[in-house]
Amino acid sequence: xxxxxxxxxxxxxxxxxxxxxxxxxxxxxxxxxxxxxxxxxxxxxxxxxxxxxxxxxxxxxxxxxxxxxxxxxxxxxxxxxxxxxxxxxxxxxxxxxxxxxxxxxxxxxxxxxxxxxxxxxxxxxxxxxxxxxxxxxxxxxxxxxxxxxxxxxxxxxxxxxxxxxxxxxxxxxxxxxxxxxxxxxxxxxxxxxxxxxxxxxxxxxxxxxxxxxxxxxxxxxxxxxxxxxxxxxxxxxxxxxxxxxxxx
Amino acid sequence: xxxxxxxxxxxxxxxxxxxxxxxxxxxxxxxxxxxxxxxxxxxxxxxxxxxxxxxxxxxxxxxxxxxxxxxxxxxxxxxxxxxxxxxxxxxxxxxxxxxxxxxxxxxxxxxxxxxxxxxxxxxxxxxxxxxxxxxxxxxxxxxxxxxxxxxxxxxxxxxxxxxxxxxxxxxxxxxxxxxxxxxxxxxxxxxxxxxxxxxxxxxxxxxxxxxxxxxxxxxxxxxxxxxxxxxxxxxxxxxxxxxxxxxxxxxxxxxxxxxxxxxxxxx
Numbered sequence: 001x002x003x004x005x006x007x008x009x010x011x012x013x014x015x016x017x018x019x020x021x022x023x024x025x026x027x028x029x030x031x032x033x034x035x036x037x038x039x040x041x042x043x044x045x046x047x048x049x050x051x052x053x054x055x056x057x058x059x060x061x062x063x064x065x066x067x068x069x070x071x072x073x074x075x076x077x078x079x080x081x082x083x084x085x086x087x088x089x090x091x092x093x094x095x096x097x098x099x100x101x102x103x104x105x106x107x108x109x110x111x112x113x114x115x116x117x118x119x120x121x122x123x124x125x126x127x128x129x130x131x132x133x134x135x136x137x138x139x140x141x142x143x144x145x146x147x148x149x150x151x152x153x154x155x156x157x158x159x160x161x162x163x164x165x166x167x168x169x170x171x172x173x174x175x176x177x178x179x180x181x182x183x184x185x186x187x188x189x190x191x192x193x194x195x196x197x198x199x200x201x202x203x204x205x206x207x208x209x210x211x212x213x214x215x216x217x218x219x220x221x222x223x224x225x226x227x228x229x230x231x232x233x234x235x236x237x238x239x240x241x242x243x244x245x246x247x248x
Numbered sequence: 249x250x251x252x253x254x255x256x257x258x259x260x261x262x263x264x265x266x267x268x269x270x271x272x273x274x275x276x277x278x279x280x281x282x283x284x285x286x287x288x289x290x291x292x293x294x295x296x297x298x299x300x301x302x303x304x305x306x307x308x309x310x311x312x313x314x315x316x317x318x319x320x321x322x323x324x325x326x327x328x329x330x331x332x333x334x335x336x337x338x339x340x341x342x343x344x345x346x347x348x349x350x351x352x353x354x355x356x357x358x359x360x361x362x363x364x365x366x367x368x369x370x371x372x373x374x375x376x377x378x379x380x381x382x383x384x385x386x387x388x389x390x391x392x393x394x395x396x397x398x399x400x401x402x403x404x405x406x407x408x409x410x411x412x413x414x415x416x417x418x419x420x421x422x423x424x425x426x427x428x429x430x431x432x433x434x435x436x437x438x439x440x441x442x443x444x445x446x447x448x449x450x451x452x453x454x455x456x457x458x459x460x461x462x463x464x465x466x467x468x469x470x471x472x473x474x475x476x477x478x479x480x481x482x483x484x485x486x487x488x489x490x491x492x493x494x495x496x497x498x499x500x501x502x503x504x505x506x507x508x509x510x511x512x513x514x515x
Contacts, residue, residue: 019513029423081351084509098350105346109273118269121262122350 008093009174009205010056010079015088017049017074017229048074049085049229058093058173059203063210063220063237065244071229072209076176079207094173094205097123108152112143112162115151119166133169140165140191161188168195171204178209217241259353266360271367285371286378289327293320293379300444310448313476314383320376321475322443322468324369325401329409329464330434332365336413337420337430344515354508358413366406373398380476392478400481401471407493408463414500418507421514441465463492 049071056062064072077083078090080098105122106115116137120130138144141161151159168175177196200206200219210216216223216237223240225233233240275281293316301308301315311318339357340347347354383389419426440455441464450456459465466485473479 027423028425029429030425032423082348083512096351105350107269107273109276110269114269114272118262118265121259121265122346122352124258125261127261127264 007057008055008091009058009060010054010093010207011091012052012054012075012079013089013091015049015052015075015078015085015090016047017071017078017083018086019046019048020044047229049078052088052231054224054231054234056205056207058205060221061200061206061208061219063208063216063223064226065210065213065216065223065241066226066232069228070226072226073178074229075226076178076207076209080176092174095124095170096174096176097167097170097172098176106151106159106163109150111148111150112154113147116162116166119163120169123167125170137162137165137169140169140195142188157185157188164192164195168199171199171202173203174205174207175199176207213241213245255353259356262352263356263360263363266356267363267367270360270364282371285368286375289320289323289372289375290378292323293375296323296444304445304449307446307449311446313472314388316379317383317389317476318446318472319444320379321472322441324372324376325405325468325471326438326441326443326464327372328365328369328402329405329412330438331368332362332406332409333412333416334430334434335365336361336409337416337427339413340417340421340511341424341515347515348512354511355414355504358410358417358504362406362410362413365409366402369402376475389476390478392474394474394478394480397474397481398471400474401467401489404489404493405464405467408467408496411493411496411498411500414504415496418500418504421507421511437462437464441468443468463489463496466492 052075064075066072074083076098078085079092080096081090081092105119107118110118116134117127117130120133121127125133138147141158141164143158143161146154146158151162154162175196196206197219206219208216208220220237222235223237224231225240225244233243275284278284280287296319297316300319304315308315336358339361340354343357346352380389380391384391416426416430440459440462442459447456447459447465447469450459466489470481470485470489474481
């Protein structure tokens, strides 16, 4: 697979992620010293990802499937830059907007208005930019009348609306979607789906993690199958999905 | 290096918003609002002054200023250090949910806590100025032009707190009981800093040396010098101050940088 470097949005090279799992969780200095003196400090190594290689082209819709605990979320976190891989390198060109868990970084004591600006800053947008886009976000979330209410008084659906609106205000170069399309009422879900489809048709690269095989089949160009941290299969949607289905 | 600066500029709005978030949350739904930061040191000063100026009657002529002024200037610096270090200590663990989901430069949280404490310090400075002017009117304190130099010891304390904050926040991620330990250390530290007593009290005791190893002693003394006594900071203490800030900051940055990729596994 020879690709032009400029065509690639995400390149993951020889990435391995190991965790040192302590047999017990040690959180205190006292415990640590006692165990240390008694020589009872054991670490076991857990391999979450092993030698993953992949290139995702610009504008591609890329699906990741696998059973629970197969390392899907770990891979997404490595791509987002939240986790640093033990070995290997991840190269990203463009701005990532993670939808991993909507509303990360909301402070429930603040009002929606304050949270929109805070969340924008978390995603690395400037204040000027947020001022320009503020109305659009509010429009999309349809919550104008509750703007100055602290978010702890919001329902979970309302929180998700605001979060989704903030995360998709700009066309990000790379959008990461981890099972989120079940937020809000059916009308808002439709709206979200429409928004994501718009993004997919543009040149945004989308990574989707889902257990809904139908959905993956419908939207993805290619799919990666992870199994216990190993890359089991990568390629055309149809082929990988069928193999995955037959396996599990 | 250029990469780090660009990243810092990109996330500067976040630093600003987090600080203003803390500010809003602290004073939301309080009637006197931000004036608590001014009122608080004043009230404590009144209590401490009425007790200690009686206890320490004999050594008070050594401090060359009214006891109230002596105490409130010292506590200004130490309260700032204590607040900044304790709040940045838990900065990483408190923002766990954010750090686990989105990439954000993690030192932002420590900087934010120190910046927020700095804002509180500004309001406490108003209290100090009130006390100073009260004694100026009474004729017990003379104003000097050197009062404009107060930002020097404050700046050093700020840098020192960032360094300590980086170290503490890193340790707290791995060992949660640092939080309790730090409370004890801060109490010891405040007694080893000449805030309620003049250093001359300890002239011939062995504690004299211990106190002079304490960087905050220099910050406090220099603040009093420029603010009340109209003296200029000596080159010697400037060197000691910048040297101790430098050491603590470098230590903090190195430790934090080395450990920050492992934070996510422990929070």
